[in-house]
Amino acid sequence: MEFGGVSALFFFWKVPNLPLAVDVTVSQCNISLKKQRNRSIFSSLFCCFRGYNVEPPANNNSALPPLVEENGGLQKGDQTQVITIPSLPTKYLLPELKGSDCEKKCVVIDLDETLVHSSFKPINNADFIVPVEIDGTIHQVYVLKRPHVDEFLQKMGEMFECVLFTASLAKYADPVADLLDRWGVFTARLFRESCVFHRGNYVKDLSRLGRELNKIIILDNSPASYIFHPENAVPVQSWFDDMSDTELLDLIPFFEGLSKEENVYNMLQKLCNR
Incomplete structure (x- = not known):
């Protein structure tokens, strides 16, 4: 007998093992959630957990110097990296400098x-x-x-x-x-x-x-x-x-x-x- 293209023999052979598979899956999910919880505490507080694969925005307003490899040479195919810098704020982050x-x-x-x-x-x-x-x-x-x-x-x-x-x-x-x-x-x-x-x-x-x-x-x-x-x-x-x-x-x-x-x-x- 077939169940959706799967033989009856295979279907009934898998059923007894089902609770074990579910237990393992639930256990893995719990571990994963705990890891995510711990990581979220770190990332919410520190700046350590950040993505470093940064791509420039699509709009091109301001040109930056050429990308440089560790040996000081230009990367193949790269000429100039261009990104958009957000517009200036109405109020600066630092107060004016005074005196000396x-x-x-x-x-x-x-x-x-x-x-x-x-x-x-x-x-x-x-x-x-x-x-x-x-x-x-x-x-x-x-x-x-x-x-x-x-x-x-x-x-x-x-x-x-x-x-x-x-x-x-x-x-x-x-x-x-x-x-x-x-x-x-x-x-x-x-x-x-x-x-x-x-x-x-x-x-x-x-x-x-x-x-x-x-x-x-x-x-x-x-x-x-x-x-x-x-x-x-x-x-x-x-x-x-x-x-x-x-x-x-x-x-x-x-x-x-x-x-x-x-x-x-x-x-x-x-x-x-x-």
Whole structure:
């Protein structure tokens, strides 16, 4: 006998195994939902879980420099990457500079994986433990400082107007910044609500700061964060827990040179070519 093209023998042979198959499927679904729940907590708080496969918008208004491979050569078939930058806001994100600070260039500094690494998982050598409320529950966030971050921030505060700009939520990032910046280096702090949500990523639009673009530098481990202004970027390697890392220390002489440049693009272009 046939049931929809399936033999009766095969049909009745499969039935006894059906409850087991259903149990396995339900169990797998429960595990999947738990994983999604855990991931959603992270992604709702930090900026770590972001898509990095960013495509430019379809409209073409502003041209960017050619795409460059790691070896410094142009990618085959690529000439110029073109994206659309959102229109300027009626109000800038930063207040006007006053007094001697008017001569300083602006450095926009990322937080997660650039200056610190944070985790919900307990870390024995955590520098800070920050309580954060999520959906009515207090979670402990364990924070590790990147090596040489103290020296780096103090030097940057002497030379630049320093702005903390993170795609993380303020209720996590603000208390971390309080503990991290003991010298008051950051003259302003910008969080997720100050980003532009573009193609699944939180982008830091430098044109919204209220500063001349040729006097702005952004230090960030995520290229997606500065896709609107890659020519202003000093890329930094993502940091998690390597205590032998010296990247922040190594960058200080480079920033000392940048602070003396009238136009930051010349020196940043040399860095890009290198």
